[in-house]
Amino acid sequence: MTRIRKPPQVLEGLLQYILPRYVGDTALGDFEEECEYIASKQGLAFANLWYVFQIIKSIPAFVIDAGRGGGIMLKNYIITSFRYLTRHKTFSFINIFGMSIALACCLLILLFIRNELTYDRFHENSDYIYRIYTKRVSSSGKVSYHNFTPAPLADPILNETTGVENLTRIGISRPYWVFSGEKSIKAEVTPVDPSLFDLFSFPLENNSKGSQALNSISDAVISKKLAKKLFSNEQPVGKSLRIHEMGDFLITGVLREIPANSSQDFDVLVDINNTPIKANFTSWGAFMVETYIQLQKNYAPVRLENQFSDIVKEHFPERFLRRTSYSFYLQPLKDVYLNRQNIPGIAAAGSMPYIYILSGIALVIAFIACINFMNLSIISSSGRAKEIGMRKTLGAVRSQIIKQFMTEAFLFSLLALIVGIVFARMFLPTFSLLLDKNIELNTILHPIMFLNIFCILLLFTVLSGGYPSFFLSHFNFNEIQRIGVKVGRNSIVLRKILVIIQFSLSLIFIIATVAMRSQLEFLKTRDLGFDEEHVVAIPYPREKNPLWLDTLKTELLKNPNIVSVSGCLSYPGYRFFSGAPVEIKDLDGSEKIQSIIETVDESYISTLGIEISEGRNFSKEFSTDFNEAVIVNEKFIKSAGLKSPIGIEMITRFRKFPKGIIIGVVKNFHLKSLLHEIEPVMFVMNPIFGYGNVLVRIRSNQIQDGLGYIKNQWNELAPGEPFEYHFLDSEFEKHYHLERRWSMIAFYASLLAIFIASLGMFGLVGLITVQRTKEIGIRKVLGASLSNIVKLLTREFTTLILISNLIAWPVAYLIVRRWLQDYPYRISLGVGIFLIASVIAILIALFSTSIQAVKAALADPVEALRHE
């Protein structure tokens, strides 16, 4: 039995509409027959594609056909549209201005989306490159994913599997000071395999092969940007480069500028096999490199994934597999940036929700602008009734009237698009800055973008012209001549609904902005539990041993501007590794809690101004403090369920610090940013990992002098060691850049939304006022005051805005509450935020309506009544 393969109904309908009338119904049959023939030969999908292609090909004929009877009319429509445009300047201005702003938004966001979706596509082999990711299953059944792999994994993959064309590892990059002659700069140093340049398409300046550039293990390739900074215009190749704590390297190549939509960016590339670096990359337990592989063409990634399990079995050391099982999978390079498979726990620089939210914002703004066009067209329809009547008398059918208004909407959209492109050009730098992206306008010329923009144009046309054209075309000629256009009850209700929608949407934006701002302000100003101001953190030189701290301390404290000095491993606001398990002795069972462990010294607590709630601080007087004393925070006590914590013993997993005794408890304070909850922390005095930073509290009004003094002492005590410092308060604020960005985006979105909506309202009131000129005149003659008239004209809109509030509040409440849920420390959603937003919206709306109303109210009634 032969199955009849029919083309989809929708397509068929579309084709029927588009095909020239004279080929008629039979043509559809022809197409269907051919489609079926193709389907039987090349498959249904191909047949459908062919069908769509046929539709596209028919479009020119369709246009010509439409022109046969409509060409002259089309010209006429265009002429009338322009006439209308020039005669109703306010109306046209409001429409085009509002729409062009909305279109500019759409354009910019389109550019952004394109930028996001084309990440890493510039690599020649991008279709065959995959990143290996790790799946870890712990003995308790907890599953976690990781985009890092152990470095030794590379060799067995290269030697024992099939299907792999090439492999490269990219180690975790770290900021290092790099020196060349007199100049020093902090730069990201990334250890990689030389094969990086074969896999990826990162060309070098002089077109030489990058894999040869990293020929010897003391070679380095640097970015063009860094080369400019270090050598300005000199030729960097052949020069030597000293990387702090790593040694001397020879610059053998300069990377050409990496495209903005690359998920990898490098300053300095060194060979991963270089000895001091290699030490970090030999353990199977250290997940420190990203492994990228290039598959042979047509080799299914699953086939390689299946071979990984053998490698794990054979090569993974026994002791790592005792508690955890590991397996490895492949993620296509194209999906790395956005993590499209949504693998939990895998870091991705981009995010799909981000794209969705931004597109949503653009669509909402577009919608608000289109509502303006709808409302203004309908309300001004009475002025056009005669024109429509005349057209109908002369034989225009309804579909022609619809065509006329659609043409008009299209022309308006087209004009708005042109202005919109200019706006987009103007906003582009702000927009790029806002999203921290390097977005260029010239991608607009890409064919796909062109198509997208055309679709947006059509969307605008349909959204804005759809309802008015149907509304205006249904007028009955007789009625128009007899009683004029009566804007029916329905359309008034619709207008009100549309205005309510506009203002509800704008209000939601405003409420979100206010809420985001307050949350950001809250994060910035909340008491951290210690005094974070006037404290700087200076990285402790890695080459100095912990005893050097005392030398530094004595020297620094000689200056009266230095209040106190303390050594520690990390510092509040900087990254902390998540906790290690700690066992509490003498407790039922073997209670384990996860705790951050931090090395401090005896002056840490006083330097930061942390309060001790129980017990005592570390002290040098007690010789045992160094080896076993532990101070914990209150959260630790709570998690462990300890009643009287002082003197409790614990067992840790650290070889150098196997057991501890709690000697004191400090009040909870924020080690991490406010985006994280306070975790259990234990402080030890023993620098088991060495010191990482020195904290210095400087007298509050002597910051500059204090810093100068520290710098001088530093250069004397640690010559050659770079001096850099971070203020703790600004370190904390750095964590809130996403919040800052989103509150800025919300701010701009609400600004545009309320602006366009108010513009529309301004136009509406204007048109209504014109229609009611006589009424206002009579009222004034009969003694109505200015405020009476203004009230009369604005009352309707004030009510509408109040209704919008009723709708916007609950919706915004739900959105904002959902957004706040992700924050452990958040503002409480009080009425205040909503009131502020509403007052802002109402004031703006009242202002825009009142301008027109007052103008009408002040007009001379004689003028108004003399009309006839």
Place this chain on the structure above:
Amino acid sequence: MKFLSRPEEIILFTVFQLKENAYCVPIRKKASEISGKEWSFGSVYVPLHRLEKKGLVRSQFDTPSPKRGGRSKRIYEITPAGLKALAEVRELNKSMWAGVPEFSIK
């Protein structure tokens, strides 16, 4: 005589050749075979329509079949005028090449 355009000429020829079965799908296939390149439906419909207007072909609908989604075919048939026009084209081609004994691209 009125000249036919080349597409019209080819389409007219295929209608003549296909006899009873001359509707759009086979016409297109035949025309593609003759000229060695793909003809779109549009480029078949338009000349056919023009030929019909000139009275060189005439058409009628056959009974609808379920195979084509219940739509009838439009069967074309060459008219005597069409046959005459075809003969003229043939003559024209002949006389045009008459004085050229050998032809090769140099």
